[in-house]
Amino acid sequence: MDEEEKMGEDTQTPVEGAEHEANEVVAGFVSDQEPVPASTEAAPTTSGSQLGGVYEAVSEGRAFDTFTHDAMLEKDDILEIEQFDLWYGTNQALYKNSMGVPEGEVTALIGPSGCGKSTLLRSVNRMNDLVASVRIQGDMRLNGDSIYGAGTDVIELRKRIGMVFQKPNPFPMSIYENIVYSLRIDGVRDKNVLDEVAEKSLRGAGLWEEVKDRLEDSALRLSGGQQQRLCIGRAIAGEPDVLLLDEPCSALDPIATGRIEDLITELKGTYTILIVTHNMQQAQRASDYTAFMYLGRLVEFGPTQDLFVRPRLKETEDYVTGRFG
Amino acid sequence: MAKSDPLPPLLQTRRRSSLFARGEPMVWMTGGALVLSIAMIIGLLLIVIVRGGQTFWPQKLKKVARVDGTYLMGELTKTETYKPEDFVFDNIQDPDDRERARAMVAANKGRSERRFIRTGNRSPENREDFMWVSDFEVKQESFPEWALTIERSEWGRFYGIPTAFYIGEEKAADTAEGAWTLYEQHHGDLVDKWTKAAEIEKEEIGDLNDEINDAREAAKGVALEHGEGSRQHQDALAAAQALAEKLEPQLDALRGRVDRMRAESGQYQFLLEDASGKAHRVRLVDIIRAYPANRAGWWDNVGTYIARWWEFLTDEPREANNEGGVWPAIFGTIILTMIMTLIVVPFGVLGALYLREYAKQGTLVSLVRIAVNNLAGVPSIVFGVFGFGFFCYTIGAGIDQVFFEERLPLPTYGKGGILWASLTLALLTLPVVVVATEEALSAVPNSMREGSYACGASKWQTIRRIVLPRAMPGIMTGMILAIARGAGEVAPIMLVGAAKMAPDLPVDGEFPFVHPERSFMHLGFHIYDLGFQSPNAKAAEPLVFTTTFLLIAIVVALNIVAIWIRARLRRAYIEGI
Ligand SMILES: Nc1ncnc2c1ncn2[C@@H]1O[C@H](COP(=O)(O)OP(=O)(O)OP(=O)(O)O)[C@@H](O)[C@H]1O
Ligand SMILES: [Mg+2]
Numbered sequence: 001m002d003e004e005e006k007m008g009e010d011t012q013t014p015v016e017g018a019e020h021e022a023n024e025v026v027a028g029f030v031s032d033q034e035p036v037p038a039s040t041e042a043a044p045t046t047s048g049s050q051l052g053g054v055y056e057a058v059s060e061g062r063a064f065d066t067f068t069h070d071a072m073l074e075k076d077d078i079l080e081i082e083q084f085d086l087w088y089g090t091n092q093a094l095y096k097n098s099m100g101v102p103e104g105e106v107t108a109l110i111g112p113s114g115c116g117k118s119t120l121l122r123s124v125n126r127m128n129d130l131v132a133s134v135r136i137q138g139d140m141r142l143n144g145d146s147i148y149g150a151g152t153d154v155i156e157l158r159k160r161i162g163m164v165f166q167k168p169n170p171f172p173m174s175i176y177e178n179i180v181y182s183l184r185i186d187g188v189r190d191k192n193v194l195d196e197v198a199e200k201s202l203r204g205a206g207l208w209e210e211v212k213d214r215l216e217d218s219a220l221r222l223s224g225g226q227q228q229r230l231c232i233g234r235a236i237a238g239e240p241d242v243l244l245l246d247e248p249c250s251a252l253d254p255i256a257t258g259r260i261e262d263l264i265t266e267l268k269g270t271y272t273i274l275i276v277t278h279n280m281q282q283a284q285r286a287s288d289y290t291a292f293m294y295l296g297r298l299v300e301f302g303p304t305q306d307l308f309v310r311p312r313l314k315e316t317e318d319y320v321t322g323r324f325g
Numbered sequence: 326m327a328k329s330d331p332l333p334p335l336l337q338t339r340r341r342s343s344l345f346a347r348g349e350p351m352v353w354m355t356g357g358a359l360v361l362s363i364a365m366i367i368g369l370l371l372i373v374i375v376r377g378g379q380t381f382w383p384q385k386l387k388k389v390a391r392v393d394g395t396y397l398m399g400e401l402t403k404t405e406t407y408k409p410e411d412f413v414f415d416n417i418q419d420p421d422d423r424e425r426a427r428a429m430v431a432a433n434k435g436r437s438e439r440r441f442i443r444t445g446n447r448s449p450e451n452r453e454d455f456m457w458v459s460d461f462e463v464k465q466e467s468f469p470e471w472a473l474t475i476e477r478s479e480w481g482r483f484y485g486i487p488t489a490f491y492i493g494e495e496k497a498a499d500t501a502e503g504a505w506t507l508y509e510q511h512h513g514d515l516v517d518k519w520t521k522a523a524e525i526e527k528e529e530i531g532d533l534n535d536e537i538n539d540a541r542e543a544a545k546g547v548a549l550e551h552g553e554g555s556r557q558h559q560d561a562l563a564a565a566q567a568l569a570e571k572l573e574p575q576l577d578a579l580r581g582r583v584d585r586m587r588a589e590s591g592q593y594q595f596l597l598e599d600a601s602g603k604a605h606r607v608r609l610v611d612i613i614r615a616y617p618a619n620r621a622g623w624w625d626n627v628g629t630y631i632a633r634w635w636e637f638l639t640d641e642p643r644e645a646n647n648e649g650g651v652w653p654a655i656f657g658t659i660i661l662t663m664i665m666t667l668i669v670v671p672f673g674v675l676g677a678l679y680l681r682e683y684a685k686q687g688t689l690v691s692l693v694r695i696a697v698n699n700l701a702g703v704p705s706i707v708f709g710v711f712g713f714g715f716f717c718y719t720i721g722a723g724i725d726q727v728f729f730e731e732r733l734p735l736p737t738y739g740k741g742g743i744l745w746a747s748l749t750l751a752l753l754t755l756p757v758v759v760v761a762t763e764e765a766l767s768a769v770p771n772s773m774r775e776g777s778y779a780c781g782a783s784k785w786q787t788i789r790r791i792v793l794p795r796a797m798p799g800i801m802t803g804m805i806l807a808i809a810r811g812a813g814e815v816a817p818i819m820l821v822g823a824a825k826m827a828p829d830l831p832v833d834g835e836f837p838f839v840h841p842e843r844s845f846m847h848l849g850f851h852i853y854d855l856g857f858q859s860p861n862a863k864a865a866e867p868l869v870f871t872t873t874f875l876l877i878a879i880v881v882a883l884n885i886v887a888i889w890i891r892a893r894l895r896r897a898y899i900e901g902i
Contacts, residue, residue: 127775132685159781169772172795172898182780185790220900231776238781 054315058295063096067313069302072289075102078272079124079242084138086119086128093119095296096138101242106264106273108283108304111293112319117276118166120293121244124274125161126154143241159186162235162271163244167251168227170219170234175211178219178230182238197237205233206263225256232263236271243267245275249282261286280320284308292316370877377874380867381633383626386472386484386618388600389442389458390465392422397456398472398484398600399444400618402867409437409459417462426461437461443864445482446599454481455863468619471501473597475607475615481648481864485597485605493592504595505617512609515590519610522586530579533572540565546731637871642846646825646854647864651872656830657743657823657845658879662812664747664841665754669811670804672751673758680759681766682788694763701756709817712749717741717821721842737842741822743831744841749821750814754807761806765799766792794898801891805884812880815849823850825858848876 057064063085077100086094093116101107109117119128126147128134140147147157159182170178177184179198188194198215202208207229211222219230228248235243245264249257264273264286277283283290284304291301292315300307300316311317384400391397393416409430417423430437439459447454475483490497490504498504544561551557593609613636616629640650676697684690721738729737738744769792777787793800815823824844829835831843852872859865 125779127779130775130778155781155783158779161779163779165772165775165779167772169770169776171773171776171791181777181782181790185780185782185786218897234776234780 054294054297054299054313058297061092064297065096066098066291066298067300068099069300069306069312071303071306072100072102072301075100075105077101078103078143079274080141081120081124082139082141084120084123084140085136086116086123087133087135088131089133093296094123097296097298099291099298099301101272101274102289103272104269105288106268106275106286107289107291108287109274109276109291109293110278110280110283110319111299113278115293116296117293118246121163121246121274121276124242124244125158125163127163129154159238160240161242161244162238162240164228164231164235164246164248166247168224168231170222170227170230172218172220174216175219175222175230176215179233179237181234201233201237202230204236204267205229206259206266207233223256225252225259228252228256228260229263232260232267236267241272243271243273245273247276247278250278257282280308280322292319294319373870373874373877376867377870377872380871381630381637383474383616383618383621383629385468386474387442388467388469388472389463390467391458391462392417392419392426392464393462394418396600396602397442397444397458398469399442399456400474400484401440402443402455403441404438405441406436406438407459408435409461413459422464429461443482444600445484446605447480454861470619471505471617472619473505473595473615474618475595475597476613476648477607477611478613478643479611481644481861483597483605483607485595485599485607487595488598488604489596491592491594491596491606507593508595508609508612508615511593512612512615515593515609516612518586518590522583522590525579525586526583530576530583533576533579537565537569537572540568542731549731638875641828642826645860646851647859647861647868651846651848651851651875653827653830654846654848654851654872655875655879656832657827658812658848658876659883660831661743661747661750661818661845661847662808662883664743665750665811666804666808668747669751669754669758669807670800673755673803673807674762674800676755677759677762677766678788681763682784682792697756697759701760704816705753705814706816706820708749708753709820712745712752712817713741713820716745716748721745740842741820741824741844742842743822743845746818746822746845749817750811753814753817754811757806757810758800758803761803762796762800765796765802768799769795794894797898798891798895801887801894805887805891808883808887809880812883813849813876815847815853818847819850819853823847825850825854848872848879852876 054064079101081097081099081101084094084097085092097120109120111117122128123136124140124142124147128136136148139149142157142160146152171181176194176198179201180188180194183194183197199208199212202211207226210226211217211230219227222230228251232243232245232248249260252260261282264275267273268288275283275287277286287304289302290304290307292299292307292311294315300311300313302312306312307316308320311320317323386398387401388396388398414423414427417426437459439457442456442458443454444456445454469486471486473483473485473487475485477483487501487504487508489499490507498507540561544558544565547561548555548558587610590610591608595607595609597605597607599605614629614632616625621629637650638655639652641653642651643649680690680693684693717738717740721736721740721742724738725733725736773791773795774787777791782790822844824846827844827846829840829843831840831845832838833840852869855865855872856862856869
């Protein structure tokens with residue numbers, strides 16, 4: 001497949017909203033001509049006018065700028081998403097998404113089902129290249145390097161980004177081989193290196209004590225929670241810069257979920273984590289920053305406490321308090 | 326408490342529903358269809374197993390005196406009831422006998438039993454070795470104690486009672502028992518000696534002849550290179566002639582030795598009397614196996630039965646394939662199937678990989694897929710014709726032109742051979758493998774592929790490390806189906822190299838050990854040959870069943886191995902046990 005060409009050179013925007021929103025100012029929001037959205041001062045606090053703003057823009061198929069809290073501007077971002085659009089065929093799934101993911105901290109993506117959280121997450125390590133119908137516009141940067149630039153080596157990119165999926169997907173091989181998979185594909189043969197990485201990653205994933213005596217067993221025989229931690233271990237074995245977690249706990253019971261949340265807290269600092277979750281409590285417990293997405297738009301992005309306790313936008317408040325979505 | 330209404334009688338008033346809605350007819354229909362298919366398969370297998378299994382069991386020898394004054398002796402092969410026409414009674418000379426026979430048939434409502442008796446004793450004068458005997462023509466029956474069943478290396482079985490034993494012209498025994506004792510004493514050694522003579526003839530004399538032939542062929546090569554009649558050609562011819570002359574005394578000595586060995590061992594002979602009292606001489610060296618059928622106990626029969634199976638499985642056929650074994654056919658079948666599998670599986674898997682993993686799904690790929698599926702419906706003889714035209718006459722002839730010019734006009738690769746047959750069968754079974762592999766590939770969950778890509782694996786690494794192992798059991802299924810289809814296929818291989826008789830195996834001890842150009846024997850073709858091409862169809866009939874039995878057993882065995890491997894793979898890669 002020649003995804004690279006397909007993705008790289010695409011510039012046209014079939015969706016009307018994307019075209020005529022230029023120069024238009026939605027109440028309270030600045031158009032996308034300015035890359036950095038208006039500061040907090042410029043944006044009014046929660047009021048009736050924003051209510052119309054987001055919903056109206058959405059119903060007209062327009063993009064608008066994210067309400068980004070001031071606190072975010074001071075952070076060092078390891079991953080920058082810049083005016084990112086994405087289409088599945090002719091359906092636009094992401095509209096001018098822009099955000100910076102702070103280094104070494106946990107950022108959560110929340111939003112109603114189907115709003116594009118997974119799509120955005122999968123765009124970061126270009127997993128969407130595998131979907132033939134996808135087209136994109138805009139770019140992302142990892143440590144300043146363009147992700148969608150013409151010269152990007154997708155394989156290298158994915159090695160720098162670990163990913164854990166909603167459903168545990170261990171490979172049909174032994175626990176050990178699962179963990180060292182990313183080293184195997186790099187051609188590492190040295191048993192000492194492999195053993196060391198396996199132990200370190202399993203410890204990192206909080207699984208070492210449970211499986212150290214059965215490393216040669218098939219990974220498919222682990223429980224769901226263990227499998228998910230194995231997948232986390234597999235993702236961190238390659239020592240990535242960023243870890244993407246797409247609803248990692250949705251298939252697990254509360255106890256397994258708790259362990260994974262603890263794990264996320266432990267991994268914080270070593271890795272930058274971007275996590276999608278449907279669970280508000282989880283987002284509050286585990287994340288430092290939260291972005292609220294709605295129908296392909298990034299609506300509000302700020303420190304988790306602020307977003308949940310004092311959301312600036314009415315729409316965010318509606319969602320986090322469970323009034324819709 | 327308030328008065329409550331009685332509950333509606335839910336359970337009594339069952340709502341009327343059609344028979345079909347309740348589905349019972351479907352249960353009967355589906356179950357019935359299954360039972361019918363299983364019954365047919367089991368019936369077929371039973372016939373093959375029972376008839377194939379009893380072929381080699383030794384029968385008692387019955388001597389029958391018929392009312393017309395003739396005698397016959399042999400093994401009973403089958404019995405049936407028929408309605409004799411009236412004229413058959415006219416053949417009975419004696420009026421009393423005739424009336425008795427008529428009365429017997431009339432008492433049986435115009436029917437009579439008759440038996441089909443294998444009377445053997447074929448010779449240039451007597452080519453009839455099976456005979457029907459109706460019950461009403463039987464005057465007397467007996468089981469002569471010393472009647473021998475003799476399996477000869479030529480002319481099939483001989484049934485007779487020994488009267489004497491000769492070594493040369495000297496009579497060494499003149500009773501049946503004495504003759505039998507001498508037979509048991511000498512038979513093994515004589516056969517060894519006889520075989521040795523054949524070996525010398527084939528190997529030592531053969532080697533010398535090969536040497537001379539090689540020199541002559543070299544001369545032919547020189548002629549091609551330097552021109553016919555050139556000086557070099559003359560020299561080469563002279564050298565070949567000199568070699569032939571030099572080796573002549575050696576050859577003569579060997580031939581003399583062989584002749585002496587043959588003459589010596591040929592002196593030991595049975596004198597036997599057949600059913601009608603006629604005397605026959607049978608040389609011991611012509612006897613494969615003999616036993617006094619009516620004296621033999623159950624264990625003796627078991628011994629004979631096993632010995633015959635052993636011969637069948639390990640020996641070469643004799644007598645237009647009616648006697649002897651089918652080892653070359655077993656070997657040919659297995660090698661053919663193995664080469665076919667080695668060719669078709671990699672090709673089919675690669676093709677399916679491209680179709681499923683690399684090709685952009687669209688109209689073209691769909692068309693290719695449909696074409697591959699339809700290939701499975703092409704009659705197999707068409708593949709045979711194609712293989713014959715393409716492999717033998719185009720590629721094979723080309724190879725001959727380039728590498729085997731000096732042997733022309735005799736073809737080396739430009740005729741049917743086991744390689745061409747394997748390739749033809751590989752083409753025939755390709756769709757099976759492609760379809761099964763594609764299915765296996767599409768059954769690999771996408772989440773596994775994604776997991777691998779997310780780890781930074783390339784497409785090929787993902788296929789090799791994740792997709793292929795996981796799809797392996799499904800690929801094995803394709804292989805099993807291909808083996809089952811290929812091993813039993815007869816029509817195409819008839820055109821591309823299967824032979825009625827192929828004395829040299831495609832793999833042997835002769836350099837270069839593997840001879841892919843040789844024609845080969847095949848069990849499926851052997852069955853056809855025995856059943857429809859045999860000069861002595863009656864004698865061949867039981868062997869048809871035995872050979873079928875064997876072919877089925879081999880296919881089942883190959884499948885069991887493949888299924889076992891598949892089960893292991895499935896446990897390892899899918900269930901994770
Ligand atoms: N492979 C695909 N092809 C076409 N459309 C897709 C594909 N994947 C997702 N979409 C569409 O893109 C939109 C966003 O989907 P996405 O999976 O990103 O949502 P989500 O926010 O992750 O939802 P959820 O919380 O239910 O997982 C949806 O409308 C969905 O139908
Ligand atoms: Mg999702």
